Amino acid sequence: MKKISDFKVIEKQTWPRAAFLRLQCGEQLPEILGGQFVQVRVDGGQHTYLRRPISIHDVDCQNNTIDLLIQEKHEGTKILCSLPVGAEVNLVFPLGNGFTMPEKNDEILLVGGGIGIAPLLYFAKTIKANRGNKVSFLLGGRSADDLMLLERFREVGDVFLTTNDGSLGEQGFVTQHSLWNTKKINKIYACGPMPMMKAVAKVAKEKDIWCEVSLENQMACGIGACLCCVENTTEGNLCVCKEGPVFNINRLLW
Amino acid sequence: MVNTEIKLKGLTLKNPVMTASGTFGYGEEYADFVDLAELGGIVVKGTTLHHREGNPYPRMAETPMGMLNCVGLQNKGVDYFIETIYPRIKDFDTNVIVNVSGSNIDDYIAAVSKIDALENIPAIELNVSCPNVKQGGMAFGVTCSGIEQVVRAVRDVYHKHLIVKLSPNVTNIADIAMAAESAGADSVSLINTLLGMAIDAETRRPVLSMVTGGLSGACVKPVALRMVWQVAKAVKIPVIGLGGISSATDAIEFLLAGASAIEIGTANFIDPAISAKVAKGIAEYCERQGVKDVNELIGGLRL
Numbered sequence: 001m002k003k004i005s006d007f008k009v010i011e012k013q014t015w016p017r018a019a020f021l022r023l024q025c026g027e028q029l030p031e032i033l034g035g036q037f038v039q040v041r042v043d044g045g046q047h048t049y050l051r052r053p054i055s056i057h058d059v060d061c062q063n064n065t066i067d068l069l070i071q072e073k074h075e076g077t078k079i080l081c082s083l084p085v086g087a088e089v090n091l092v093f094p095l096g097n098g099f100t101m102p103e104k105n106d107e108i109l110l111v112g113g114g115i116g117i118a119p120l121l122y123f124a125k126t127i128k129a130n131r132g133n134k135v136s137f138l139l140g141g142r143s144a145d146d147l148m149l150l151e152r153f154r155e156v157g158d159v160f161l162t163t164n165d166g167s168l169g170e171q172g173f174v175t176q177h178s179l180w181n182t183k184k185i186n187k188i189y190a191c192g193p194m195p196m197m198k199a200v201a202k203v204a205k206e207k208d209i210w211c212e213v214s215l216e217n218q219m220a221c222g223i224g225a226c227l228c229c230v231e232n233t234t235e236g237n238l239c240v241c242k243e244g245p246v247f248n249i250n251r252l253l254w
Numbered sequence: 255m256v257n258t259e260i261k262l263k264g265l266t267l268k269n270p271v272m273t274a275s276g277t278f279g280y281g282e283e284y285a286d287f288v289d290l291a292e293l294g295g296i297v298v299k300g301t302t303l304h305h306r307e308g309n310p311y312p313r314m315a316e317t318p319m320g321m322l323n324c325v326g327l328q329n330k331g332v333d334y335f336i337e338t339i340y341p342r343i344k345d346f347d348t349n350v351i352v353n354v355s356g357s358n359i360d361d362y363i364a365a366v367s368k369i370d371a372l373e374n375i376p377a378i379e380l381n382v383s384c385p386n387v388k389q390g391g392m393a394f395g396v397t398c399s400g401i402e403q404v405v406r407a408v409r410d411v412y413h414k415h416l417i418v419k420l421s422p423n424v425t426n427i428a429d430i431a432m433a434a435e436s437a438g439a440d441s442v443s444l445i446n447t448l449l450g451m452a453i454d455a456e457t458r459r460p461v462l463s464m465v466t467g468g469l470s471g472a473c474v475k476p477v478a479l480r481m482v483w484q485v486a487k488a489v490k491i492p493v494i495g496l497g498g499i500s501s502a503t504d505a506i507e508f509l510l511a512g513a514s515a516i517e518i519g520t521a522n523f524i525d526p527a528i529s530a531k532v533a534k535g536i537a538e539y540c541e542r543q544g545v546k547d548v549n550e551l552i553g554g555l556r557l
Contacts, residue, residue: 001286002286002287003286004287004525004526004527041524046318047316047317047318048316049316049317049318049319049320049321049471049472049524050316050321050523050524051523051524092287092526217311217312218312218314219314220314220321220323220520220523221277221283221522221523221526222523223279223283223284223526224279224283225276225277225278225279225283225284225522225523226276226277226314226323226325226523227276227299227308227313227325227328228313228314228323228325229311229313229314230308230311230313230328231311232310232311236307237307237308237311237328242283
């Protein structure tokens with residue numbers, strides 16, 4: 001069930017161009033799937049009329065909190081990153097389909113690029129809770145500064161890193177990491193910049209590995225009503241907000 | 255107790271609040287947020303005779319207090335609507351109105367005839383004003399002769415309440431409204447989106463795939479309000495006002511300008527529960543102002 005609720009920022013951590021916000025709701029959270037997102041209302045900007053879709057980084061159903069990891073891009077995300085502890089935010093959530101839960105014996109690789117690492121944490125936790133699988137994260141950034149909160153990922157699975165400048169992990173893109181030659185993988189879940197996801201999809205196709213990616217097309221409504229965020233697929237134009245944001249690569253025309 | 259019921263010719267609304275086509279899906283998308291029974295009506299997504307894929311992505315650009323879109327009437331066609339969607343929505347406890355669009359007169363007639371046969375669709379909104387479709391749509395809606403031609407043809411085959419949705423992208427919208435009235439429209443709704451454009455200065459490219467798109471949202475309200483006022487003075491049939499309505503106060507302003515009912519569009523994206531809130535807010539305004547019947551507000555502007 002989708003909801004519209006007020007939350008309060010109860011915890012915050014910032015980096016030069018990103019922020020972690022822990023948001024608490026006064027009411028019981030509905031069931032939330034890994035890979036789903038929220039639409040955050042942004043007040044006070046000249047170009048922030050519409051809500052901003054932000055992926056769900058983590059959920060705590062006991063304390064009714066949702067964590068968001070937000071990268072500053074334009075005015076909307078800048079305002080969100082500058083929200084102080086105690087600020088109120090209004091969310092429409094949980095939205096989208098979420099990632100497909102793997103099978104118990106699947107060898108899973110979660111690939112994240114830049115702020116695309118955000119939804120992988122909560123998804124990995126739901127896999128662990130539901131299936132018990134051990135997961136591996138392959139996280140890439142331009143430099144070490146892009147790879148935040150790694151300790152949270154390490155609590156859930158093995159973490160492999162790449163940076164373009166070599167400041168952390170192996171130098172290069174995620175698709176160039178040495179684990180591709182050594183690790184047994186039969187399911188890939190990816191979220192990140194479009195070129196990264198396309199590169200991961202290409203590797204997955206070459207190696208014949210099942211793969212889902214999470215898209216971030218520009219949205220207005222977030223609930224499948226306005227048809228603005230469509231992705232052209234093998235089934236025609238589908239709404240990324242409702243039929244996605246997660247798509248199996250075989251449905252995409254990449 | 256305030257009377258909020260509005261009677262348009264052959265169409266009774268339990269209150270003046272409807273939702274605008276293209277912003278509310280088929281109502282189902284909003285069922286978690288709004289009790290549809292609290293609305294006067296919902297106008298579902300623009301439907302055409304044949305399946306339409308719509309325009310390529312990107313289809314949206316945010317603007318100060320508004321947005322541009324060039325969706326281009328993506329829908330699966332009238333037969334799919336009748337077979338798959340209609341059974342799911344026909345028993346909603348509100349008026350379910352279908353917005354119908356076409357690229358030529360024959361298509362309009364064929365699609366409208368099929369919808370005429372649907373028992374639980376009490377009205378159609380004829381879209382002669384979509385700015386995002388190359389052929390037709392707005393082409394009919396921007397001249398008096400064009401609108402007369404399409405409305406007359408549809409009137410011959412449609413036997414229930416016929417709303418004609420007007421384009422603001424014209425020299426004199428009152429003339430267009432009068433043409434629709436003389437051709438047999440039961441009411442007019444206005445405004446559809448204003449044609450606009452967005453450019454990315456960094457890449458020097460248009461933001462939208464179609465270069466231009468329709469502007470909607472709070473920023474268009476003053477234009478819409480003025481046009482509703484002009485049209486309400488010019489025609490005898492009821493006027494349905496829309497364009498940037500985001501609150502009960504906005505809705506009241508449209509009623510005072512002469513609208514008999516209103517539609518809420520882009521505001522649904524910002525607050526998916528807004529439509530029911532506006533309906534409630536109108537009743538509260540009436541109580542506060544000592545208005546016993548919402549009909550008293552229609553055209554009640556004090557000049």
